[in-house]
Amino acid sequence: MQLGTFNLEVVSAGYFPLDGGSVFGLIPKPIWNNYIEADAQNRIRMALNCLLIQTADKNILVDCGLGDKFGPKQRDIFKLSTEPSLKDALSPYCKPEEIDYLLLTHLHFDHAGGVSRYNAAGRLELCFPRAKVVVQKKEWEAACHPSERNKGSYPADNVAPLDEAGCLQLIEGDYTFMPGIELIFTGGHSAGHQLIKVTSKGKSAVYSGDLMPTSHHLRLPFITAFDIEPEETLKVKKKILAQAADEGWLLIFKHDPEYEAGYIVQVRRGDKLEYILKPAKIQ
Ligand SMILES: [Zn+2]
Numbered sequence: 346m347q348l349g350t351f352n353l354e355v356v357s358a359g360y361f362p363l364d365g366g367s368v369f370g371l372i373p374k375p376i377w378n379n380y381i382e383a384d385a386q387n388r389i390r391m392a393l394n395c396l397l398i399q400t401a402d403k404n405i406l407v408d409c410g411l412g413d414k415f416g417p418k419q420r421d422i423f424k425l426s427t428e429p430s431l432k433d434a435l436s437p438y439c440k441p442e443e444i445d446y447l448l449l450t451h452l453h454f455d456h457a458g459g460v461s462r463y464n465a466a467g468r469l470e471l472c473f474p475r476a477k478v479v480v481q482k483k484e485w486e487a488a489c490h491p492s493e494r495n496k497g498s499y500p501a502d503n504v505a506p507l508d509e510a511g512c513l514q515l516i517e518g519d520y521t522f523m524p525g526i527e528l529i530f531t532g533g534h535s536a537g538h539q540l541i542k543v544t545s546k547g548k549s550a551v552y553s554g555d556l557m558p559t560s561h562h563l564r565l566p567f568i569t570a571f572d573i574e575p576e577e578t579l580k581v582k583k584k585i586l587a588q589a590a591d592e593g594w595l596l597i598f599k600h601d602p603e604y605e606a607g608y609i610v611q612v613r614r615g616d617k618l619e620y621i622l623k624p625a626k627i628q
Pocket residue numbers: 453455456554555558599600
């Protein structure tokens with residue numbers, strides 16, 4: 346879709362199943378199961394929607410999915426199917442070597458795994474060899490020194506090649522990446538989680554990363570169990586949803602297999618504010 350002077354495309358890096366309990370945090374299964382089906386092992390289907398932003402002369406990719414650096418055990422646990430591949434999804438628009446910038450919401454494996462792969466000689470190489478990779482400094486530090494709790498989310502083979510290639514641009518806090526593209530620091534989900542906001546000619550679209558991984562997470566208490574500061578997530582989510590409803594922002598959902606994007610309507614039920622999705626397609 347055209348958003349003012351930008352062309353936006355959702356490019357899929359495939360799907361993966363994830364434990365439903367971890368996706369909905371404190372919400373009991375009898376509640377979330379009203380909205381979403383789980384398989385026999387309690388896993389739900391998660392999309393890996395990445396965003397391509399094209400300007401007149403730049404290709405900017407937001408997040409890059411799981412990649413394919415998995416051994417047989419992880420493939421089995423996650424029942425990985427990365428079809429269609431991100432490379433295939435990008436092919437109508439550009440080649441991987443034509444990506445100028447990779448903006449990462451954060452460095453968890455399902456957002457940053459696609460930065461690198463093992464070549465035939467067993468050496469790590471970058472999947473977007475020309476891209477400058479933009480990430481929050483706090484996130485980089487968390488990924489380089491993960492705790493016992495979150496080290497499964499930050500595999501070393503995602504982080505190390507970025508450091509060696511010298512392609513990193515570390516930023517701190519809210520940051521204007523270029524006129525019309527802002528990176529908004531949220532924290533909450535991870536130490537340096539950020540949103541990507543694109544604005545042109547009075548219209549805005551926000552890639553919400555894992556602040557609201559699916560449209561189900563528009564419900565305020567629906568916050569993943571991965572979040573390191575869930576109260577912070579709640580605070581930022583309320584602020585972003587109120588702005589999105591007031592200013593007509595298009596929200597793009599990384600992990601929603603049904604609704605890739607939509608506009609937000611605020612409704613009041615008694616003393617409670619609720620947010621409802623008006624689904625939209627980016628095409
Ligand atoms: Zn995620």
